[in-house]
Amino acid sequence: MFDIENIRAQFPILTQTVNGKPLVYLDNGATSQKPISVLDSWQKYYTEINANVHRGIHTLSQLATEEMEIARKKVQKFINAKNDFEVIFTKGTTEGLNLIAYSMTNFIKEDDEIIISYLEHHSNIVPWQLLCERTGAKLKVIPMDENGVLRLDFLENNLSEKTKIVSFNQVSNALGVINPIEKIIEITRKNSSALIVIDGAQSVPHFKIDVQKMDCDFFVFSGHKMYAPMGTGILYGKEEILRKIQPFHGGGEMIATCTFEKTTYADLPFKFEAGTPNVGGNIALGAAVDFMENIGHENIQKHENALLEYAQKKLLEIEGLKIYGEKAKRTGVVSFNLEGIGIASDVGMILDKLGIAVRTGHHCTQPIMEFFNIAGTVRASFAVYNTFDELDILAEGVRKAQKMLG
Ligand code: PMP
Numbered sequence: 001m002f003d004i005e006n007i008r009a010q011f012p013i014l015t016q017t018v019n020g021k022p023l024v025y026l027d028n029g030a031t032s033q034k035p036i037s038v039l040d041s042w043q044k045y046y047t048e049i050n051a052n053v054h055r056g057i058h059t060l061s062q063l064a065t066e067e068m069e070i071a072r073k074k075v076q077k078f079i080n081a082k083n084d085f086e087v088i089f090t091k092g093t094t095e096g097l098n099l100i101a102y103s104m105t106n107f108i109k110e111d112d113e114i115i116i117s118y119l120e121h122h123s124n125i126v127p128w129q130l131l132c133e134r135t136g137a138k139l140k141v142i143p144m145d146e147n148g149v150l151r152l153d154f155l156e157n158n159l160s161e162k163t164k165i166v167s168f169n170q171v172s173n174a175l176g177v178i179n180p181i182e183k184i185i186e187i188t189r190k191n192s193s194a195l196i197v198i199d200g201a202q203s204v205p206h207f208k209i210d211v212q213k214m215d216c217d218f219f220v221f222s223g224h225k226m227y228a229p230m231g232t233g234i235l236y237g238k239e240e241i242l243r244k245i246q247p248f249h250g251g252g253e254m255i256a257t258c259t260f261e262k263t264t265y266a267d268l269p270f271k272f273e274a275g276t277p278n279v280g281g282n283i284a285l286g287a288a289v290d291f292m293e294n295i296g297h298e299n300i301q302k303h304e305n306a307l308l309e310y311a312q313k314k315l316l317e318i319e320g321l322k323i324y325g326e327k328a329k330r331t332g333v334v335s336f337n338l339e340g341i342g343i344a345s346d347v348g349m350i351l352d353k354l355g356i357a358v359r360t361g362h363h364c365t366q367p368i369m370e371f372f373n374i375a376g377t378v379r380a381s382f383a384v385y386n387t388f389d390e391l392d393i394l395a396e397g398v399r400k401a402q403k404m405l406g
Contacts, residue, residue: 002299008385010035010291021355024390029173029333029381030359031224032205034288038227041287045280053279054253054270068279071286072269078289079219080210081236085268088242089282092233093201094123096220097167099235099272100197101127103245104165110136114165115158115194117142117150118371119172119179122364124199128167137164144371148177148325152187159191166194170203174365174379175325176308176333178203185215195241201225205383206304206331208297211236223281227383228288232281235272242268249274292384300384304332307382307391314395318402324368324377335363335377338398341405344376350401351378356394 008014011033016023025033045067051060053068069084076084090096108114114128118141132139140158143151150168159166166188170181185196200209200221211219218241223232247254247265251274256264265271292300311334315321320339337344348360361376362369369376380394 002295002303004303004385004387007295008387010037011385012036014385018355018357019353024354024356024393026380026382026386026390026394027357027359028205028225028383028386029176029202029363029379031230032227032383033385034227034229034284035291037291038229038284038287042229042280042284045283050280052276064279067283067286068277071283071289074286074289075234078209078293079204079234079236080212082212083239086236086239086242088235088237088269088272089277090220090233090235091231091278092222092224093121093199093220094222096218096233096235097123097197097199098127099248100218100220100237100245101131102248103272104195105131105134106246107244108135108137108164111162112137112164113140113158113160113162114138114167115140115142115155115163116167117169117179118144118367119148119150119175119177120167120169120365120367121173121199121201122366124167124169124197125367128165141367142168147327148172148175148368149328150179150184152180152183155184156187156191159188159194161192163188163192163194165197166192167197167199169199169201171206171331171333172325172365172368173202173333174363174368174377175328175335176202176330176381177325177328178331181214181216189215202332205292206301217241223285223288226288227291228285229278229281231278232285234285239268242272247271247274251275253277295384301331303384304382307386307388308332308334310388311380311382311391311394314391315398318395318398320402321398324372332383333379333381335379337374337377338402338405341402342375344378346405347378347398347401350404351394351397354393354397354400356397358394 051064053065195217197218198216204221205226219236224230254274344360359379
């Protein structure tokens with residue numbers, strides 16, 4: 001049974017007022033709120049366990065290690081990775097993508113090609129540009145049409161033995177467009193031997209992920225968009241590839257032996273986890289996995305699809321409102337502008353006065369904004385605790401903003 005009141009009761013932050021109005025939190029694409037179970041798990045670690053992992057002989061250190069490894073196993077099951085050592089704790093999606101791009105350096109040479117798409121977040125653009133600068137490889141970009149749908153014919157025509165990496169997001173953070181990942185992977189496998197990287201930052205909060213079924217080589221996401229603390233994230237990589245590529249950060253935890261002449265690396269996953277990890281955060285990420293699984297992926301998706309449909313209907317009743325990617329298959333996001341109002345942040349500021357939290361601007365996707373020839377959009381993004389009443393308040397707020405600014 002999907003019980004929205006029960007779900008909302010688990011998020012104390014949602015009960016507050018902002019600017020004298022009940023908070024309507026619709027900025028979940030930027031970060032989600034955290035349920036009590038996640039907050040408790042984090043607090044329990046710091047009040048009862050706090051000790052460094054892996055190195056300690058004492059009881060608390062062993063307990064911290066055990067709890068963190070339990071969290072790793074929860075994530076393994078959550079994304080259906082074959083082995084727990086294929087699950088690497090990171091700071092988030094950005095670190096995961098930078099890790100892959102850096103660690104692949106020795107496998108990329110001049111004139112090799114890396115393919116990304118027009119729909120990417122800057123964190124799935126810049127690490128590849130840096131890799132190209134280091135190696136002389138070329139970056140190619142799959143274009144999209146006016147609905148924000150990728151032109152897969154372009155992908156097919158540009159894949160070759162030169163293509164070494166293909167990196168896409170599963171869901172666009174700016175438009176909410178769902179990319180046909182299965183098709184992209186099928187086309188890529190058929191036409192190249194490129195490694196496939198999936199940015200799951202905006203899909204993990206909404207979909208059931210199965211990395212084995214998907215057959216990607218890497219899958220990265222952030223904890224903070226799926227009800228876990230900030231500063232947590234996951235890099236999944238296939239064992240054989242993780243064994244081949246070079247470590248990202250050097251330091252403690254990631255060595256087997258270290259002398260001034262030569263260092264050998266620790267086994268997976270520790271080869272990629274240099275330094276003291278975010279133990280409390282990683283354990284709380286495990287609690288966030290439990291939170292989502294207790295509600296159930298099907299229930300989450302059903303509720304969020306209904307929210308999206310309702311938001312779209314209510315907003316499109318407003319004259320002069322344009323939704324970007326309106327005709328594309330989407331999840332979790334409505335990105336829009338009002339005719340004649342060029343500055344999205346003006347709308348955002350009025351909504352804030354009404355207690356409504358949305359994001360305005362380019363959403364770290366400047367190429368998408370350039371494509372539509374706009375500076376930014378107003379983005380309302382949903383989580384499992386949002387309600388239809390909140391979407392009515394949003395639509396009413398947008399009408400008010402239009403009146404005041406028009
Ligand atoms: N990719 C996508 C699709 C995102 O939405 C985000 C966050 N907005 C990122 C990457 C970067 O995630 P983080 O800032 O948590 O590292």
